[in-house]
Amino acid sequence: MASRKTSRSTAPATDLTPQGGLAEGALRDLLGYRLAQATIPTTKAFVERVGGPLDLRPVEFTILQLVRENAAVTVTATTVAKALAVTTPGVTIWLDRLEERGLVTRTRGAVDRRTQHLRITRKGQELVSSALALLLEADREILKHLSEGERRILLELLQKVARTRIG
Amino acid sequence: MASRKTSRSTAPATDLTPQGGLAEGALRDLLGYRLAQATIPTTKAFVERVGGPLDLRPVEFTILQLVRENAAVTVTATTVAKALAVTTPGVTIWLDRLEERGLVTRTRGAVDRRTQHLRITRKGQELVSSALALLLEADREILKHLSEGERRILLELLQKVARTRIG
DNA sequence: TATTGTTATACTCTATAACTATA
DNA sequence: TATAGTTATAGAGTATAACAATA
Numbered sequence: 098m099a100s101r102k103t104s105r106s107t108a109p110a111t112d113l114t115p116q117g118g119l120a121e122g123a124l125r126d127l128l129g130y131r132l133a134q135a136t137i138p139t140t141k142a143f144v145e146r147v148g149g150p151l152d153l154r155p156v157e158f159t160i161l162q163l164v165r166e167n168a169a170v171t172v173t174a175t176t177v178a179k180a181l182a183v184t185t186p187g188v189t190i191w192l193d194r195l196e197e198r199g200l201v202t203r204t205r206g207a208v209d210r211r212t213q214h215l216r217i218t219r220k221g222q223e224l225v226s227s228a229l230a231l232l233l234e235a236d237r238e239i240l241k242h243l244s245e246g247e248r249r250i251l252l253e254l255l256q257k258v259a260r261t262r263i264g
Numbered sequence: 265m266a267s268r269k270t271s272r273s274t275a276p277a278t279d280l281t282p283q284g285g286l287a288e289g290a291l292r293d294l295l296g297y298r299l300a301q302a303t304i305p306t307t308k309a310f311v312e313r314v315g316g317p318l319d320l321r322p323v324e325f326t327i328l329q330l331v332r333e334n335a336a337v338t339v340t341a342t343t344v345a346k347a348l349a350v351t352t353p354g355v356t357i358w359l360d361r362l363e364e365r366g367l368v369t370r371t372r373g374a375v376d377r378r379t380q381h382l383r384i385t386r387k388g389q390e391l392v393s394s395a396l397a398l399l400l401e402a403d404r405e406i407l408k409h410l411s412e413g414e415r416r417i418l419l420e421l422l423q424k425v426a427r428t429r430i431g
Numbered sequence: 432t433a434t435t436g437t438t439a440t441a442c443t444c445t446a447t448a449a450c451t452a453t454a
Numbered sequence: 455t456a457t458a459g460t461t462a463t464a465g466a467g468t469a470t471a472a473c474a475a476t477a
Contacts, residue, residue, distance in 0.1 A: 114330070115427050117347030122333030123396055128403050129306040130326060131419050132299055134426035137349045139296040142430050154467090159297060163281070166289030174436060180284030182304045187468060189437060211435040211476045229290055236295050239428045243421065251421040252298050254414055259301035260282050261406045263309050321444090342458060354445060356460055378453045378458040 128258070142235040147228045156181065156191055158232075161225040164201055165217045171206065172215040200224060295425070309402035314395045323348065323358055325399075328392040331368055332384045338373065339382040367391060 112121045115134065124130040140155075147153055153161075163180060164172050178188045192215070195201045200221035206212035217225070240248050279288045282301065291297040307322075314320055320328075330347060331339050345355045359382070362368045367388035373379035384392070407415050 112423070114347035116349065117343045117345075119330050119339065119343060119347050120333045122329065124326065124329055124333075125423075126403075126419060127396075127399055128406060128419070129303075129310055129322065129399065131422040131426070132303050132306060133322070133326075135422045136296075136299050136303070137426065138428045138430045139299060139425075143296055145430075155296065155300070156467090159291065159300075162289065162291050163286050166287045166291075172286065175434085176284045176286060178284075180281035180286050182283065184469060185436065186438080186470085190467090193437095206435095209435080209477070213436070229294075232294055232296065235430070236293075239295060239425060239430065241428070242424055247421055247424075250417060251425075252293060252295070254410065254418040254421075255298040255302045256279070256292075257409055257414075258306075258406060258418075259298070259304065261305045261408070263305045263312075263402070263406065323444095340458075341460095351446060352459065353447085353461080357444090360460095373458095376454070376458080380459070 138239050139235075142239060143232065146231045146235055150231075151224060151228055153224070153228055154191075156183070157195060158225065158228050160188075160191055160195065161200060161217060161221055162229070164215045165222060165225055168216065171212070173206070173212045174215070175212075177215070195221070305406050306402075309406060310399065313398045313402055317398075318391060318395055320391070320395055321358075323350070324362060325392065325395050327355075327358055327362065328367060328384060328388055329396070331382045332389060332392055335383065338379070340373075340379045341382070342379075344382070362388070 112125050113119060114121055115137075121130075143155055143158075147158065148155070159181060160177055163177060174185055174188045174192060178185045181188075192201065192203065192213075196203060198220075199218055202216045202218060203213045204216070206214050240251075243251065279292050280286060281288055282304075288297075310322055310325075314325065315322070326348060327344055330344060341352055341355045341359060345352045348355075359368065359370065359380075363370060365387075366385055369383045369385060370380045371383070373381050407418075410418065
């Protein structure tokens with residue numbers, strides 16, 4: 098039985114869903130539910146400010162950013178797939194689109210000719226830079242009601258969760 | 265320019281993706297990315313321990329829980345759609361499946377005969393109870409490396425994010 | 432034999448638009 | 455006219471399996 102401190106001054110006894118006004122009940126303490134609910138405003142912001150204007154999906158943005166950031170090392174499709182927890186055929190499709198748009202290039206590895214060496218183009222860098230600026234601005238609004246310390250703590254705790262390996 | 269304290273003792277200068285070992289770079293401070301990464305272990309746990317064994321999708325679980333929790337009031341399809349940020353046709357499909365399995369019932373509203381009064385069945389209650397127990401156990405493992413205080417703070421900060429309205 | 436990446440295929444989920452029945 | 459819910463249809467995204475090239 099998880100013991101819980103009796104006083105919990107900041108929250109009401111029954112929390113309501115942000116939209117619809119339904120009682121959340123036991124959902125209140127479920128991480129998966131809380132993550133899904135928190136993802137609603139971030140997804141909305143992404144779609145409206147980046148996805149629409151720059152024609153970029155969240156995965157595409159993340160791939161571009163990872164390829165850019167790891168220019169020094171060899172980024173392969175398999176590595177990207179592992180980092181994003183998607184399958185390699187999925188990565189292939191995204192890379193097809195990014196390459197068609199001239200945002201990344203694929204070249205065969207010199208040592209192991211099976212692998213792809215992914216590189217971001219100048220155009221790709223400009224696009225991902227624009228997207229990043231828009232997302233940081235959106236984050237400022239979404240995290241408006243959190244103090245600087247709370248923002249740092251939230252990101253660090255999310256990182257801790259992401260590092261968990263499940264058996 | 266967001267000023268940041270120079271010392272940040274707990275994290276390395278360049279954070280790596282939990283899988284694949286790629287440098288995250290600017291992604292490190294992006295809420296959407298951090299939420300997506302944190303969702304990887306929770307989704308995996310859900311699929312393996314609840315989705316598979318109980319044949320239940322995350323949305324289905326959440327709908328069941330909301331209907332159960334709000335038995336006193338009239339839960340309609342539109343309310344559920346708002347709470348979960350999905351369209352009403354989407355809710356209709358999920359309710360079709362839940363009703364076919366005998367987990368919820370739909371009855372016409374007495375006052376406004378356009379609305380559906382959603383109710384959870386005995387079978388539905390048993391299923392959602394089992395799912396909830398499995399998810400709470402999974403959460404304990406996922407949040408293993410967080411203190412009790414950190415867990416509470418994480419959930420509260422996620423709730424704050426979920427309450428944000430984006431313009 | 433194992434691994435990288437692709438192609439082929441099918442499935443799940445979601446969205447938009449058009450419809451019905453009630454209000 | 456407006457709203458609750460459904461049906462019809464199409465699209466986006468993802469997964470599995472089979473394959474080609476290389477190790």
